Amino acid sequence: MAKxxxxxxxxxxxxxxxxxxxxxxxxxxxxxxxxxxxVRGCMIVRPYGYAIWERIQAEMDARFKAVGTENVYxxxxxxxxxxxxxxxxxxxxxxxxxxxxxxxxxxxxxxxAVRPTSETIFCTMFAKWTQTWRDLPMKYNQWCSxxxxxxxxxPFLRTSEFLWQEGHTIHATAEEAQEETLxxxxxxxxxxxxxxxxPVYVGxxxxxxxxxxxxATYSMEAMMQDGKALQAGTSHNFGTNFSxxxxxxxxxxxxxxxxxxxxxxxxxxRLIGAIVMTHGDERGLRLPPKIAPIQAVILPIAAxxxxxxxxxxxxxxxxxxxxxRVKLDDRDTVSAGFKFNDWELKGVPVRLEVGPRDxxxxxxxxxxxxxxxxxxxxxxxxxxxxxxxxxxxxxxxYNQAKAFRDARTVEVHNMDELAAQVEQGxxxxxxxxxxxxxxxxxxxxxxxxxxMPFNQDEMRFGDTCVCCGKKASKVMYFAKAY
Amino acid sequence: MAKxxxxxxxxxxxxxxxxxxxxxxxxxxxxxxxxxxxVRGCMIVRPYGYAIWERIQAEMDARFKAVGTENVYxxxxxxxxxxxxxxxxxxxxxxxxxxxxxxxxxxxxxxxAVRPTSETIFCTMFAKWTQTWRDLPMKYNQWCSxxxxxxxxxPFLRTSEFLWQEGHTIHATAEEAQEETLxxxxxxxxxxxxxxxxPVYVGxxxxxxxxxxxxATYSMEAMMQDGKALQAGTSHNFGTNFSxxxxxxxxxxxxxxxxxxxxxxxxxxRLIGAIVMTHGDERGLRLPPKIAPIQAVILPIAAxxxxxxxxxxxxxxxxxxxxxRVKLDDRDTVSAGFKFNDWELKGVPVRLEVGPRDxxxxxxxxxxxxxxxxxxxxxxxxxxxxxxxxxxxxxxxYNQAKAFRDARTVEVHNMDELAAQVEQGxxxxxxxxxxxxxxxxxxxxxxxxxxMPFNQDEMRFGDTCVCCGKKASKVMYFAKAY
Numbered sequence: 011m012a013k014x015x016x017x018x019x020x021x022x023x024x025x026x027x028x029x030x031x032x033x034x035x036x037x038x039x040x041x042x043x044x045x046x047x048x049v050r051g052c053m054i055v056r057p058y059g060y061a062i063w064e065r066i067q068a069e070m071d072a073r074f075k076a077v078g079t080e081n082v083y084x085x086x087x088x089x090x091x092x093x094x095x096x097x098x099x100x101x102x103x104x105x106x107x108x109x110x111x112x113x114x115x116x117x118x119x120x121x122x123a124v125r126p127t128s129e130t131i132f133c134t135m136f137a138k139w140t141q142t143w144r145d146l147p148m149k150y151n152q153w154c155s156x157x158x159x160x161x162x163x164x165p166f167l168r169t170s171e172f173l174w175q176e177g178h179t180i181h182a183t184a185e186e187a188q189e190e191t192l193x194x195x196x197x198x199x200x201x202x203x204x205x206x207x208x209p210v211y212v213g214x215x216x217x218x219x220x221x222x223x224x225x226a227t228y229s230m231e232a233m234m235q236d237g238k239a240l241q242a243g244t245s246h247n248f249g250t251n252f253s254x255x256x257x258x259x260x261x262x263x264x265x266x267x268x269x270x271x272x273x274x275x276x277x278x279x280r281l282i283g284a285i286v287m288t289h290g291d292e293r294g295l296r297l298p299p300k301i302a303p304i305q306a307v308i309l310p311i312a313a314x315x316x317x318x319x320x321x322x323x324x325x326x327x328x329x330x331x332x333x334x335r336v337k338l339d340d341r342d343t344v345s346a347g348f349k350f351n352d353w354e355l356k357g358v359p360v361r362l363e364v365g366p367r368d369x370x371x372x373x374x375x376x377x378x379x380x381x382x383x384x385x386x387x388x389x390x391x392x393x394x395x396x397x398x399x400x401x402x403x404x405x406x407x408y409n410q411a412k413a414f415r416d417a418r419t420v421e422v423h424n425m426d427e428l429a430a431q432v433e434q435g436x437x438x439x440x441x442x443x444x445x446x447x448x449x450x451x452x453x454x455x456x457x458x459x460x461x462m463p464f465n466q467d468e469m470r471f472g473d474t475c476v477c478c479g480k481k482a483s484k485v486m487y488f489a490k491a492y
Numbered sequence: 493m494a495k496x497x498x499x500x501x502x503x504x505x506x507x508x509x510x511x512x513x514x515x516x517x518x519x520x521x522x523x524x525x526x527x528x529x530x531v532r533g534c535m536i537v538r539p540y541g542y543a544i545w546e547r548i549q550a551e552m553d554a555r556f557k558a559v560g561t562e563n564v565y566x567x568x569x570x571x572x573x574x575x576x577x578x579x580x581x582x583x584x585x586x587x588x589x590x591x592x593x594x595x596x597x598x599x600x601x602x603x604x605a606v607r608p609t610s611e612t613i614f615c616t617m618f619a620k621w622t623q624t625w626r627d628l629p630m631k632y633n634q635w636c637s638x639x640x641x642x643x644x645x646x647p648f649l650r651t652s653e654f655l656w657q658e659g660h661t662i663h664a665t666a667e668e669a670q671e672e673t674l675x676x677x678x679x680x681x682x683x684x685x686x687x688x689x690x691p692v693y694v695g696x697x698x699x700x701x702x703x704x705x706x707x708a709t710y711s712m713e714a715m716m717q718d719g720k721a722l723q724a725g726t727s728h729n730f731g732t733n734f735s736x737x738x739x740x741x742x743x744x745x746x747x748x749x750x751x752x753x754x755x756x757x758x759x760x761x762r763l764i765g766a767i768v769m770t771h772g773d774e775r776g777l778r779l780p781p782k783i784a785p786i787q788a789v790i791l792p793i794a795a796x797x798x799x800x801x802x803x804x805x806x807x808x809x810x811x812x813x814x815x816x817r818v819k820l821d822d823r824d825t826v827s828a829g830f831k832f833n834d835w836e837l838k839g840v841p842v843r844l845e846v847g848p849r850d851x852x853x854x855x856x857x858x859x860x861x862x863x864x865x866x867x868x869x870x871x872x873x874x875x876x877x878x879x880x881x882x883x884x885x886x887x888x889x890y891n892q893a894k895a896f897r898d899a900r901t902v903e904v905h906n907m908d909e910l911a912a913q914v915e916q917g918x919x920x921x922x923x924x925x926x927x928x929x930x931x932x933x934x935x936x937x938x939x940x941x942x943x944m945p946f947n948q949d950e951m952r953f954g955d956t957c958v959c960c961g962k963k964a965s966k967v968m969y970f971a972k973a974y
Contacts, residue, residue, distance in 0.1 A: 080539035
């Protein structure tokens with residue numbers, strides 16, 4: 011950005027091109043999405059950030075319920091003995107558990123984990139509640155926070171505590187459980203792409219990268235503007251792995267005892283980080299209209315001139331009644347210039363400037379945040395025009411992000427190509443399926459396997475592993491990742 | 493209940509008149525509102541209970557937002573040093589704090605409290621965020637869980653962890669803070685009475701019973717069917733008490749530094765316990781229609797007969813489209829009698845029986861849960877009739893509860909009358925305002941002061957304290973309480 015632009019900013023944001031990481035931090039703090047908390051590795055989600063989360067929740071929750079999911083709430087504390095029952099799971103989570111050891115004045119006989127995830131306690135209750143095939147499926151979800159004692163943290167992306175939803179379901183058959191796993195993944199993809207304008211690759215994780223205790227993990231992977239991957243949601247099929255450890259048995263239609271098939275799936279406030287790092291620009295946030303807490307802001311220009319305030323208020327009412335999330339910024343304590351920058355920083359998709367000259371001509375000046383285009387539109391029928399504009403911005407943000415992602419996804423055929431490609435985006439590679447090759451790629455280039463697309467046969471573009479050169483039948487995305 | 497009735501129950505419920513406490517436990521467990529968790533003093537909120545909580549949240553949240561409240565999320569862990577800053581507050585909460593002392597493999601240098609309430613951490617951030625009068629008011633709320641290491645617990649009423657909302661606001665003037673305190677109390681009253689059908693007494697708590705660190709606490713107090721009080725929501729005015737301890741200062745319009753005035757207010761999943769204990773009867777729950785997850789259940793009778801299934805499905809669609817929360821119970825694995833009892837137990841306000849004979853006459857049989865009345869209504873225009881019926885049930889439940897509450901609220905003039913009255917309801921007494929009298933009443937009768945009505949002058953009915961006989965100018969409700 012030119013120097014002139016910087017001066018216009020409400021607050022100084024590090025140029026994105028100069029230091030992407032610092033740009034991200036500047037944007038999330040200065041837009042009031044969040045703040046650092048006086049607790050190690052934790053953040054505070056401030057009103058503007060929480061309003062986005064509420065919209066994500068509403069979009070997800072409606073879809074969960076539409077497929078028969080029910081919401082519940084389970085305790086945040088889990089006795090250590092429950093955690094210990096599934097070996098892989100414990101190994102995966104134990105190093106990052108926060109422990110309650112004292113309650114009031116009493117030293118506890120058994121340590122209690124602040125939940126890092128709730129499989130163990132859901133399984134305990136599923137075992138109690140499940141008698142016969144008539145009790146199945148149980149499809150539960152909870153919105154809550156979880157705690158993972160992370161060493162390196164960054165707001166929204168990796169914090170000691172974060173907000174998420176965790177779905178836990180049990181089923182009578184393996185087919186049903188697999189269907190559930192993929193149905194939830196598809197809901198995640200739909201919300202990511204259609205609502206958050208985040209293009210994602212969906213597919214299966216490797217054995218190395220799957221969830222601790224799962225038989226198969228599926229994920230959606232988004233690409234940030236620095237070319238790095240962000241795992242934006244996961245869906246796991248546990249088979250009977252946890253059922254066997256926790257004794258979730260039911261009498262099937264034939265009268266025989268059988269272990270239930272289980273899934274779990276989750277998305278978190280990470281999605282807010284993904285929105286920032288996918289759509290943000292030098293001026294700050296650019297929020298997809300469907301998720302923007304404020305879709306259009308009305309700025310009265312020369313509000314003391316006759317008719318300006320009245321017209322602004324009338325317009326606000328019209329847009330609100332048309333279902334647009336609108337805000338009239340009638341502050342008289344800051345300049346118009348300050349307001350322009352403030353709302354651009356906050357990524358409000360559309361700005362409407364209501365000034366005396368425009369009013370004489372029966373128009374308002376309309377600014378779209380995604381392209382910086384300024385135009386005038388007639389006051390008459392403005393609500394419909396704004397709606398159309400919001401739709402267009404939604405599509406445009408998705409298309410931009412997808413074009414970026416596609417351009418930075420490249421098929422690689424050897425380690426040199428892979429090394430170069432993971433510096434700028436996703437490397438699509440043939441892979442033998444062996445962990446040794448994943449480890450080598452990780453060690454050499456700090457890149458990890460992301461996921462394997464579902465339509466493997468169509469996508470295959472070679473038959474030797476990018477790393478070891480042995481026979482390969484799997485297409486895998488590799489990338490550096492958050 | 494007669495023996496015959498018991499046999500018809502899906503599960504056996506202890507008669508309410510025999511053992512109110514056991515009746516309560518039977519009802520909440522057998523209706524699937526909750527279950528005991530494998531963690532000391534904690535419960536699991538099951539789908540039916542959580543669906544009620546979601547409706548309470550929606551009703552409250554919309555009203556909070558309508559008065560300019562914004563939702564946020566603050567960390568669940570609070571460093572001990574933050575907790576220690578306000579002396580009264582620490583003293584009130586320290587005995588019931590659960591402490592995290594270990595994170596991963598690391599022993600923490602400072603203990604972290606699992607939040608028992610969040611004043612201390614909100615205050616810390618308010619101090620950071622507040623510069624000038626332009627930053628005020630800040631009106632924040634969070635939906636979360638809190639932890640209090642309680643010795644004796646009972647689901648929904650008192651558990652180690654419970655779900656609630658906590659509002660925290662700061663203001664420039666004492667007048668604004670007091671207005672906020674009472675506005676939120678009024679919202680609580682409105683939701684309690686108009687939505688949950690819980691008649692409540694609103695008023696101010698005594699010095700003894702106010703929140704630790706508050707200058708004034710207001711509450712709403714509901715009466716359960718055993719005559720005991722349940723504090724169903726509180727709203728606190730802190731004045732500058734916390735502001736001074738945490739340094740929340742702002743530059744006022746005159747350019748001088750000033751401490752902010754502060755409030756906090758909360759309601760919790762206790763409200764679900766209040767609904768059960770106010771409206772429930774020998775057959776189980778009776779849910780007010782506005783909060784019932786299912787408002788009407790459709791039972792096909794002799795579903796194999798021609799037309800029954802089709803008519804049931806058509807009716808379900810009609811009611812759903814009319815905005816009624818309806819469920820078609822087409823299970824073929826249980827008898828009609830089982831279904832009758834099951835939905836009565838669960839307190840669904842209206843049951844619609846669709847049978848072949850009724851269909852011939854163009855009617856359905858309608859059963860209302862509150863009065864057990866059975867009638868027939870024409871299929872034509874049934875959605876409107878059901879809506880009217882739901883409205884009527886809503887009113888009827890409130891009126892019943894209010895009549896019960898009013899009949900069991902009695903003015904008392906001496907300790908004998910008070911002693912007798914708190915065995916069956918609320919004692920309305922003149923009180924000198926001294927803690928010694930509250931302590932004596934507590935010790936002798938295990939009754940506590942609940943709150944003082946706002947319209948003290950109108951309500952005064954004597955001028956000597958019920959306990960010490962000295963001059964009294966306060967009307968106070970005393971009761972045994974949950």
